[in-house]
Amino acid sequence: AQTVTQSQPEMSVQEAETVTLSCTYDTSESDYYLFWYKQPPSRQMILVIRQEAYKQQNATENRFSVNFQKAAKSFSLKISDSQLGDAAMYFCAYRSANRGSTLGRLYFGRGTQLTVWP
Amino acid sequence: DTGVSQDPRHKITKRGQNVTFRCDPISEHNRLYWYRQTLGQGPEFLTYFQNEAQLEKSRLLSDRFSAERPKGSFSTLEIQRTEQGDSAMYLCASSPQGARADTQYFGPGTRLTVL
Numbered sequence: 001a002q003t004v005t006q007s008q009p010e011m012s013v014q015e016a017e018t019v020t021l022s023c024t025y026d027t028s029e030s031d032y033y034l035f036w037y038k039q040p041p042s043r044q045m046i047l048v049i050r051q052e053a054y055k056q057q058n059a060t061e062n063r064f065s066v067n068f069q070k071a072a073k074s075f076s077l078k079i080s081d082s083q084l085g086d087a088a089m090y091f092c093a094y095r096s097a098n099r100g101s102t103l104g105r106l107y108f109g110r111g112t113q114l115t116v117w118p
Numbered sequence: 119d120t121g122v123s124q125d126p127r128h129k130i131t132k133r134g135q136n137v138t139f140r141c142d143p144i145s146e147h148n149r150l151y152w153y154r155q156t157l158g159q160g161p162e163f164l165t166y167f168q169n170e171a172q173l174e175k176s177r178l179l180s181d182r183f184s185a186e187r188p189k190g191s192f193s194t195l196e197i198q199r200t201e202q203g204d205s206a207m208y209l210c211a212s213s214p215q216g217a218r219a220d221t222q223y224f225g226p227g228t229r230l231t232v233l
Contacts, residue, residue, distance in 0.1 A: 044224065044226045045211075045224035047223065104151065104173065105174065106151075107163075111159075
């Protein structure tokens with residue numbers, strides 16, 4: 001089974017500064033998707049950004065961007081100009097793109113709790 | 119889209135009782151997923167439906183758990199003879215057909231507390 005590792009249980013950043021959250025994963029597949037989800041204290045999981053493994057270009061969504069290193073199996077999230085509303089638990093997730101019995105499920109890391117200081 | 123909705127948001131029950139949760143996916147999303155999340159952990163996959171067909175079940179889904187999606191729209195997750203270890207947040211997600219079929223959109227979850 002695929003595993004997703006987030007080695008930083010907690011991170012903190014000053015408002016308006018930049019922070020990077022780390023994620024590594026283990027897979028033998030060549031085609032897959034990677035995601036970052038945000039889970040604020042209200043507990044609703046919100047999609048932040050999505051990356052297709054066959055694309056070399058790193059995904060960006062406004063202040064959020066990723067550094068996708070396929071050979072290293074690394075998928076970090078950079079948050080620029082951090083805002084108080086960015087404070088949340090961030091989860092990295094993996095999904096196979098191959099048809100088969102495990103098609104559909106997301107594999108999540110344990111999360112990184114981000115605190116934003118004013 | 120009104121988003122994925124789940125009902126109830128909170129459920130407190132006594133050990134041994136049965137509970138049922140409901141999930142309404144985003145309209146026209148044909149895929150529906152159930153996950154369980156315990157404190158300090160990421161969500162863990164439970165089961166997956168494509169339309170009304172249950173295509174995958176995790177080993178986490180013991181015989182006490184059953185999920186249905188009878189008409190390919192809403193889904194229910196039932197836990198029989200609840201145990202304290204069942205206390206968790208139960209999350210539902212849905213995904214569309216087509217180009218973004220890989221992307222799952224989550225509901226607010228149902229928090230279950232078993233006393």
